[in-house]
Every structure is written in C-alpha cells, then in structure tokens.
Amino acid sequence: MKRFKVLFIYPNTMMATLIPLGLTQLAGALKENGIDVQLFDTTFYKTEEQSFEEKRVELLQIKPFDMSKSGVRYKETDIYEDLKNLIIDYEPDLIGITLVEDTVDLGHKLLNSIKDFDIPVVAGGVHVTLNPEEVVNCNEIDYLCIGEGEGALLDLCHNLAEKKDIRGIKNLWVKCEDEICKNDLRPLVDLDSSPYLDFSIWQEKRLMRPMYGKSYMMLHVEVERGCPFQCAYCAAPALRERYRNNGYNHYYRRKRYQRVIEEIKHYMSLYEVDYIYFNAESFLSFPLDAFEEFAKRYKKEIYLPFWCQTRVENITDKKVKLLSEMGCACMQFGIESGNESLRNKLLQRKHTNKMIVDALKIVEKYAIPFTVNNIIGFPKETRDMVFDTIDINRQINPRTINCFMFTPYRGTSLHSYCIENGLLLKEARTSQSLDGSPMQNLPLTKEELKGLQRTFPLYCRFPKERFKEIESAEEFTVEGDTNFKRLSEEYRNLYFN
Ligand code: B12
Ligand code: SF4
Numbered sequence: 001m002k003r004f005k006v007l008f009i010y011p012n013t014m015m016a017t018l019i020p021l022g023l024t025q026l027a028g029a030l031k032e033n034g035i036d037v038q039l040f041d042t043t044f045y046k047t048e049e050q051s052f053e054e055k056r057v058e059l060l061q062i063k064p065f066d067m068s069k070s071g072v073r074y075k076e077t078d079i080y081e082d083l084k085n086l087i088i089d090y091e092p093d094l095i096g097i098t099l100v101e102d103t104v105d106l107g108h109k110l111l112n113s114i115k116d117f118d119i120p121v122v123a124g125g126v127h128v129t130l131n132p133e134e135v136v137n138c139n140e141i142d143y144l145c146i147g148e149g150e151g152a153l154l155d156l157c158h159n160l161a162e163k164k165d166i167r168g169i170k171n172l173w174v175k176c177e178d179e180i181c182k183n184d185l186r187p188l189v190d191l192d193s194s195p196y197l198d199f200s201i202w203q204e205k206r207l208m209r210p211m212y213g214k215s216y217m218m219l220h221v222e223v224e225r226g227c228p229f230q231c232a233y234c235a236a237p238a239l240r241e242r243y244r245n246n247g248y249n250h251y252y253r254r255k256r257y258q259r260v261i262e263e264i265k266h267y268m269s270l271y272e273v274d275y276i277y278f279n280a281e282s283f284l285s286f287p288l289d290a291f292e293e294f295a296k297r298y299k300k301e302i303y304l305p306f307w308c309q310t311r312v313e314n315i316t317d318k319k320v321k322l323l324s325e326m327g328c329a330c331m332q333f334g335i336e337s338g339n340e341s342l343r344n345k346l347l348q349r350k351h352t353n354k355m356i357v358d359a360l361k362i363v364e365k366y367a368i369p370f371t372v373n374n375i376i377g378f379p380k381e382t383r384d385m386v387f388d389t390i391d392i393n394r395q396i397n398p399r400t401i402n403c404f405m406f407t408p409y410r411g412t413s414l415h416s417y418c419i420e421n422g423l424l425l426k427e428a429r430t431s432q433s434l435d436g437s438p439m440q441n442l443p444l445t446k447e448e449l450k451g452l453q454r455t456f457p458l459y460c461r462f463p464k465e466r467f468k469e470i471e472s473a474e475e476f477t478v479e480g481d482t483n484f485k486r487l488s489e490e491y492r493n494l495y496f497n
Contacts, residue, residue: 004161005036006153007092008201009083011099011106012043015051015067015074017209019202021222021279022125022149023098028195029150035157038090039201040110044072045079047106053210055434060457060488061402063496065210072205080113087117094160096153098125099135101409101430111140122156122172124149126235129242130411132173136180144173147185147243150194185246191225191255196266209275211307211330212399213496216275218307219267223260223280226252229311230348231336232414233375233406236281257286257294264302275329276306284314284323295322305329312351315359324366330399331363331370338392339385342378346414353392360396369399374456377406377437377449379414379423386444386452393460403456405437405449451475458487461495 008023027037056062067073075082087095095114099107104127111121124145128135132144143166145152152171159166167174170186199207199219209218227236243251255263267273286294308323309332323331335356337343344350363370372393376386393401407430408415418424418439428438434453437446444452451474458470473484 003034003036004094004157005038005090005092006030006094006096006157007087007090008037008039009095009097009107009110010039010041010043011097011103011110012041013052013102014046014048015043015053015072017043017053017067017072017206018218018277019199019206019220020098021197021220023096024197024199024201024220025194025222026096026124026149026153027201028198029154030157031198032195033154033157035154037198037201038086038092040083040086041202041206042079042106042110043206044075045082046074047079052434056402058488059403059434059454060491062400063213064492065213065215067210067215069215072208080110083110083114084117087114087119092119094157095119095121097121097123097141099123099127100125101127101131104429108138108140111138115140120160122153124153126239127410130235130238130409132182134410136173136175142175145171146173147171147239148189150189151186185243185248188243188248188251188253189225191222191253192259196263197222199267199271207271209277211275216305217271217273218275218277219264219271219273220277220279221260221264221267222255223278223283224252224254224285227281228252228285229282232346232348232417233336233408233412235409235412238411238413254280254286257290257297260294261297261301264304268302268304273304276302276304278306278308280308280310282311282314283308284310284316284319286319288316288318291319291322295326298326303327307332309333312356312359315362317362317365320362320366320368324368328368331368332373333360333370334373335389335392336373336375337378337381337385338374338389339381340388342381342385346378346380346417348413356392357395360398364397371400371402372396372398373402373404375404375406376452376456377439377442377444379418379421379439380443382443383448383452387459390456390459401457401460403453405434405453407438447476448474451480454484455487457495458491461491462487 030037057064097107120142122143123141128144129146135144152169155169167176167181170183172183174181207217208215226240230237240251305327307330340353374389408418409430419426423439423441437449455470455474473480473487
C-alpha cells in the first residue's frame with residue numbers, strides 16, 4: 001500500500017537557527033507509525049530585509065558572526081516556486097503548517113501560493129491553539145489542531161488514508177460543509193513514552209547554531225512541557241488554562257531524568273552532537289535528589305556542553321555546583337523588568353530584585369556564563385522604570401544582555417489588558433520583538449523606546465559618568481547615529497573579544 005505522505009511547512013523568522021520541537025516531535029510520531037514526512041523550511045530564504053540575528057548584532061546583543069563559515073547562505077531561488085516544485089515532486093497527501101503569531105503572515109502567503117493544489121491543510125502551534133476563532137477564517141486551512149498534535153495528527157493521517165470520517169477527531173477543529181466541528185481535547189501526551197524527536201527532517205546545516213562567534217551542532221532535548229508560572233505576557237499559562245478548562249490539570253509535565261539521558265544517547269548515536277539545548281522553561285525545577293542522579297549520569301555518560309534556562313527561584317548553590325560539574329556552558333534568565341512593582345503586579349513575576357541578584361551571583365561564583373533577557377515598552381513603564389532594569393543589569397555580570405520590545409501576544413492576559421486599555425489596536429499583529437513597539441499611548445514614545453533599546457547594553461556596562469554621552473546616542477539623528485556607532489565599536493572591543 002502507498003505510504004501516506006505529509007509535508008510540513010515551517011515558516012520561520014529569517015536565519016533564526018534554532019529548531020522547533022513541535023514539528024520535530026510530530027515527525028518522530030508519524031514516522032514511527034509508517035507515515036512519510038518531508039519538510040519545507042523557510043529559514044534560509046530572504047523573506048525579510050534584515051535577519052533577527054543581524055538586528056541583534058546591531059543592538060549589541062550578540063557577537064558578530066559569519067554563518068557562511070558553517071556553510072549557511074541565503075537561498076537564491078524563489079521561495080514560492082520552490083514550495084510548488086517540492087509539492088509536485090513529493091505529492092503529499094496532507095500539508096501541516098506550524099504557526100506562531102510572528103510567522104502567521106508568511107504562513108498565509110505560503111499557503112495561498114499553493115492553494116490550487118487542492119491538498120488538505122492542517123495548522124497547529126501555539127498561535128492556532130490560543131486563537132482558533134481567528135485562524136479558522138483562513139480559507140487555505142482545513143483543519144486546526146488545538147493543543148498537542150501527536151495523537152490528533154496521527155488519527156487524521158490514518159483516517160484520511162483509509163477514507164474514514166475525520167469530523168470527530170479529538171484536538172481538531174474540522175471545517176465541514178456547513179459547520180465547524182470543534183472537538184474536545186484528548187488526554188495529555190505521556191512525555192516518558194513519546195517517540196524520540198526526528199531531526200532527520202532538517203538539513204544537517206540547520207542543526208548548526210552560532211554561539212559566541214563559533215558554530216556548533218546543537219540538538220534540542222525536551223525536558224519538560226509547559227511551565228508552572230504565571231507570567232502575564234507569556235503563552236505558557238494560557239496553554240495550561242486551555243487544558244484546565246477541558247478537565248486536564250497537569251499540562252506542566254517533566255520527563256523522568258532517565259528518559260532524558262536515554263534520549264540524548266540516542267541522538268548522539270545518530271549525530272556528531274557537540275552541544276545540547278535543554279528545552280525547559282525552568283531546567284532546575286528538578287527535585288534535588290533526582291537532579292543529583294541526573295547530574296551524575298550526565299557527567300559520566302554524556303558530558304557535552306549545554307545551554308539551559310531557569311527561573312531564579314530554582315537557583316541554589318548545590319544545584320548550580322552540579323550544573324558546573326556537568327559542564328554547563330551557558331544559562332539564560334529572564335529579568336524582564338527591574339522595577340519590582342511593575343514586575344510583580346503587571347507581569348505577575350513574584351520575586352524581588354534581591355533574589356535575582358543573589359541567584360545570579362551564585363551562577364557567577366561557579367563561572368557559568370549567563371545571558372539575561374530584558375523587556376522594555378510595557379504599559380505604564382516610564383524612563384525611570386527602564387533605568388531600574390538597567391540598574392539591576394549593572395549589579396550582575398552577564399555575558400550577553402538582550403533587550404526586547406514588549407510585544408503582547410494574542411491569547412495572553414497582557415494582550416487582553418492592552419486592548420481593554422486602548423494600548424493596542426485589536427487588529428495589530430505582533431511581528432518580532434526587535435522591530436519597534438506595536439503599542440500606543442505609552443509613557444514613552446516609539447522613538448524613545450527604540451533609542452533606549454539600542455543603547456541598553458551601553459547603559460548596563462559603561463560607567464555612569466558616560467550616561468550623558470550614551471543619551472546622545474539614543475537620538476536617531478546624524479549626530480546620534482555617529483555617537484552610537486562609535487560607542488558600539490568600543491563596546492564590541494571590550495565585551496565581544
Ligand atoms: C522552544 C521555543 C522556541 C524555539 C522553537 C520555536 C517553535 N516554533 O517551536 C525557538 C527558539 C526556535 C523559538 C523561536 C521563536 N519563538 Co519561541 N518559544 C519556545 C517555547 C519556550 C517552547 C515551545 C515548545 O517547544 N513547546 C513544546 C512543543 C512540543 O510544543 P509546540 O511547539 O506547541 O507543538 C505542539 C503543538 O502546538 C502542536 N503543533 C505545533 N505545530 C503543529 C503543526 C501541526 C501541523 C500540527 C497538527 C500540530 C502542531 O503539536 C506539537 C506537539 O504536541 C515557547 C513557550 C511555550 N511554553 O510554548 C515559545 C514561544 C512559542 N515562542 C514565541 C515566539 C514569539 C518566538 C519567536 C517569534 C521569537 C523571535 N522573536 O524570533 C521565534 C519564532 C520562530 C518560529 N518560527 O516559531 C512565542 C509565540 C507567541 C505566540 N502566541 O505566537 C512563545 C509562545 C513564547 C511567548 N512569548 O509566549 N521559540
Ligand atoms: S517562567 Fe517563562 S515560560 Fe513560565 S510563564 Fe514565565 S515567561 Fe512563561
């Protein structure tokens with residue numbers, strides 16, 4: 001019997017090199033069940049004027065790098081022609097697209113360009129799960145996957161292959177002749193028994209990731225799904241809520257550490273892995289005894305450099321010591337705002353500045369480099385409040401400092417807040433946290449925010465006596481730009497060499 005064929009489409013931020021777990025996981029689940037999968041990945045097409053990483057270089061967030069050293073170049077062919085040709089060659093039975101809000105427009109354009117093929121399209125991903133009423137209006141999409149896709153996609157493929165009824169498949173919204181069948185959610189996936197990720201759908205060079213000027217074969221390993229915290233700007237609480245409303249109260253799950261070790265060893269048997277990225281919102285939320293066991297086995301059986309992120313609440317001397325013994329090469333923390341009141345009340349991140357500083361001092365003590373994420377442009381945020389964020393960054397010693405613009409995603413509680421308070425137009429679509437603020441009626445103008453964003457790392461690192469000079473580099477004038485260029489060169493020499 002002819003194998004059922006699925007073509008995945010990954011509309012991505014241009015040249016953003018990390019791999020999405022969702023599609024990689026779904027490919028594993030489909031292939032284990034005899035279904036063929038191919039992927040159309042837009043990452044290397046010139047879909048934007050400037051790449052996300054190039055913008056980050058300009059904003060002094062990352063060290064300049066040359067992707068061509070790892071064989072990565074922009075494709076010169078036409079993205080839409082290439083997609084069409086792939087469909088003609090591969091003849092898929094089903095097309096599956098994954099969507100986050102930033103990539104919805106590109107996703108729609110791609111689907112529109114292939115609508116004449118008359119191949120059914122299923123869409124999934126966090127944007128679809130949190131905004132089904134909007135996505136369902138897209139004519140090119142036939143089925144929506146709400147929540148986890150492993151079981152639903154498999155059932156869809158089987159039923160389509162066997163020409164069975166698809167209207168009642170759990171987790172799917174199915175457009176029927178005169179109605180939309182909105183099915184309930186099925187139980188959550190057991191992460192300890194789910195199939196391994198299938199990285200083979202990606203070109204090998206897509207698995208390469210630049211880090212501090214070098215390029216690594218970096219594989220992602222999912223350690224937990226979801227997050228127990230409540231941050232008002234993030235999709236994680238909204239996803240948890242979506243499941244809770246359907247009677248499933250344990251959306252946030254961790255894998256057993258034994259499974260994580262087995263999984264990494266499996267990937268190491270297939271690839272020359274030289275870096276691991278642990279996909280966990282708060283890697284250190286392992287109970288201490290389990291983490292000790294995990295650390296012992298990781299050190300003995302794997303000992304690859306790795307990158308992880310965690311919340312400051314989970315930092316203890318003991319756990320960070322274990323991380324350093326395991327060879328942790330980099331950690332990432334969200335500071336988001338250094339203004340305690342804004343962070344506690346608006347963002348629902350309930351820790352003190354002292355907790356942040358103390359936790360990061362422990363990380364520094366064990367010489368683990370760390371990156372911090374900051375966000376500016378929140379509702380009610382004044383210039384002084386931005387300087388509270390700068391101030392907390394000055395008390396720690398991060399390897400790199402990111403400053404993103406607040407972009408409220410649909411489906412999150414801060415998105416609703418912004419609409420209700422006239423801070424965001426209902427139809428405004430978020431596109432990237434480096435392209436200016438999508439908000440209105442903020443205490444700071446869009447221009448002021450952009451100026452603060454580009455000078456943010458300078459304020460965080462240079463002596464306070466130079467603040468006047470940095471302030472002049474906030475201006476988007478000939479003089480301001482010249483000053484910014486000069487200060488940027490000095491910054492790169494000092495911190496990126
Ligand atoms: C890891 C991660 C990344 C990774 C992988 C991205 C990805 N697309 O998976 C990297 C680092 C590349 C990344 C990049 C970006 N990310 Co990100 N990321 C996450 C994070 C922390 C976890 C996602 C994850 O791996 N979940 C586990 C997997 C298994 O779940 P999943 O991806 O949702 O997939 C399941 C289902 O959704 C479904 N599904 C997914 N796709 C499909 C497709 C089909 C056909 C079907 C049937 C089902 C299906 O089945 C999957 C398996 O169950 C989330 C936060 C969160 N908790 O969700 C943010 C998050 C997804 N990221 C976000 C953003 C904004 C971005 C960027 C735009 C950042 C930037 N400025 O560049 C880019 C966009 C890149 C892109 N094209 O997706 C936002 C999206 C907001 C929104 N509402 O749209 C989130 C939700 C964080 C937030 N701010 O709330 N991110
Ligand atoms: S800790 Fe991170 S993943 Fe969890 S809710 Fe907050 S921002 Fe989202």
